[in-house]
Amino acid sequence: MMRVLIVGAGGFIGRHLAARLAGEGLQVVAAGRDPKALSRLLPGVEIVSCDLARDGAGDWAERLRGIDAVVNCAGIIGAGADYAGVHQRGAIALFDGARAAGVGRVIQISALGADETGTTPYHRSKRAADDHLARLGADGTGMGWAVLRPSLVLGRGGASAALFAALAALPVTPRLGSGHWQVQPIHVDDLVAILVHLLRAPKALCARLDVVGPQAMSTDELTAEMRRWLGLGLGPEMERAPVLPIPRWLLALVTRAGIGPASPESLTMLAAGNTAPLAPLVEATGITPRPVGQILALHPSTEADLAMSQLTPIAPVMRWLLALVWLAGGLVSLGLAPAGSTDAILARLGLEGAAAVGALWAGSLADIAVGLAILAKRRGASLAGVVLMGGYTAILSAIAPELWTDPFGPLVKNLAVLGLSLAVHALEMRRG
Structure with a gap:
């Protein structure tokens, strides 16, 4: 043989x-x-x-x-x-x-x-x-x-x-x-x-x-x-x-x-x-x-062939948009947000002064790292973002549940980011 x-x-x-x-x-x-x-x-x-x-x-x-x-x-x-x-x-x-x-x-x-x-x-x-x-x-x-x-x-x-x-x-x-x-x-x-x-x-x-x-x-x-x-x-x-x-x-x-x-x-x-x-x-x-x-x-x-063909042209756009969400979140928190806008939220966590500044920088740098990893097509980067976003959502839901009913939907919009993150992760797995 x-x-x-x-x-x-x-x-x-x-x-x-x-x-x-x-x-x-x-x-x-x-x-x-x-x-x-x-x-x-x-x-x-x-x-x-x-x-x-x-x-x-x-x-x-x-x-x-x-x-x-x-x-x-x-x-x-x-x-x-x-x-x-x-x-x-x-x-x-x-x-x-x-x-x-x-x-x-x-x-x-x-x-x-x-x-x-x-x-x-x-x-x-x-x-x-x-x-x-x-x-x-x-x-x-x-x-x-x-x-x-x-x-x-x-x-x-x-x-x-x-x-x-x-x-x-x-x-x-x-x-x-x-x-x-x-x-x-x-x-x-x-x-x-x-x-x-x-x-x-x-x-x-x-x-x-x-x-x-x-x-x-x-x-x-x-x-x-x-x-x-x-x-x-x-x-x-x-x-x-x-x-x-x-x-x-x-x-x-x-x-x-x-x-x-x-x-x-x-x-x-x-x-x-x-x-x-x-x-x-x-x-x-x-x-x-x-x-x-x-x-x-x-x-x-099949329907799967058509769906994949329609997804392929927009896959890079989805990845860039998701990266932009994370990069913007980190950069805005560090330098573009109005002074003191995050102090009230951090105070509810018992963080003030140097501890509050440290927490703000840690979270912002984590956001930026996730955004850069997504741009670099690092496997699992979008899932890392899901975990990080889940942590933020859980904390805010505990200390500020009223954000779920805020007219601007700061927490509700996380659901859309979750969907985008899972879609980008699925496309990443297809590459491998």
């Missing part, structure tokens, strides 16, 4: 591949930086810990013992990402370790554009690892290899599907740049089918393949396809959907600020075009990927 190690098994493609291989009875070993998270995502699958950014070829010796094939699905994209460490040095160490361990077949998930035309650090790091794997496969050791370079990969849980579904769910449909940037998306089910075929094939491919769907389409067309999938418009209704053009310079500004799911690299990829001929893929594998509309129809959207 084939034993397959999947590196980056906690990612979008890795999870789908691991589930498919395990369902077909192959022995799957899932490798990633967070073994506990992998165990939750892939119950019943053997888990090993790894860190491509740090591990060398020697670190892979024990992990690769008894492994027949390796699939490297690890990939990162975004501001500050360690492309050289993860995509290049880490992948090269993995490939060297696989050759030393006598692994029979290695498949690398690269990216469309990771060739001589690639200009982004993302593409260059991927290509460096691709080139190294190709050289190893040509040195006479007998290790089979393949490099797959997908276009956009769609499917539940994928960043590309989430981005375009979020655009489609907005009341006004954004037009990215000219609206004519070309993509050639493939569904994750078809990509996984290609991977399974290459793993099971009697003879290794030993080649690089651009992995694309059968239909090149503009970003406008893909957004419309996702809108139809979400049930937000069909036929003439789609034509009447209001469109908001967003010029590239504004998109670049937004991505540099880290707002939204896109990154400067992904924007560059979209603007450059993301298409390739389909025939070489079909000739090499015998598999013809299905059109986006057809395969989306096989996975009908």
